[in-house]
Amino acid sequence: MTQGAPGTVTAHLKMTVLSATVAAAAAAAGASYAYVDLSLHRMGASATAIGLNAAMPALAWLLTTPLMPTLLRRFDPGAVLRALLVVAMLSPLGFVLSADQDVWMALRFLFGGSLGMVFRLTEYWISAASPDDRRGSTSVSTPARSAPGPPWERLSSRSREPRAGRRSC
Structure with a gap:
């Protein structure tokens, strides 16, 4: 091993932890879409109420993203990430x-907002932890790490599609 090897191992470990955080958050978000929508339907919610509820994560992302720079200037970024993950873990309860x-x-607003900020924070850290010569390819691969969410949502939505000859709700 060369002198630079420990730093390389540390960088790879950071990248692995950040990638795992993004993948776990994406999987949680993807699973929540189907669960909440189906549960609201079982509770008798109208299609409009289900749609409004489904819009909450996106609305939270739009409203909370501009707060990120201020939040990171005032607080330790690691503490911000931990707090966001706690909110993301507790809100589904x-x-x-x-x-x-x-x-x-x-x-759903809290869950979506906290996960949105986690995505943005880890995306920044992944970019910052990438070697200069690989930064572009690492940034491009970030969405691929979060892919478990949307495919899960698409697969679960197939079960809600009306069958031929049946009226939809």
């Missing part, structure tokens, strides 16, 4: 504890 559709909308 509220779905189990409450049957109120309004509470679910707020929880």
Whole structure:
């Protein structure tokens, strides 16, 4: 091993941890879409209410992303990531504890906002941890690491599509 090897191992470890964080967050987000939508349907929510609830993660991403620079200037980035992950892990518990559709909308906003900020923070760190000569390819591969979410959503939505000859809800 050369003198630079420990730094290389550390960089690879950081990249692995960041990639695993992104993949876990994407899988959680993808699984939540189907679970919440189907649960709201079982609870008797209207299609409009289900649609509004489904829009909460995207709305949270749009509203929370501009807060990231200020948040990172005021607090330690590691502490910000840990706090966001705690919010992302605890908010789904509220779905189990409450049957109120309004509470679910707020929880989905919190869950989506925290995961959106986790994605942006880890994307920045992945780019910063990449060697200069590989930064572009690493940045391009970031969406591939988060791919478990959307395919899961698409597969689960197939079960909700109306069959031929049946009326949709």
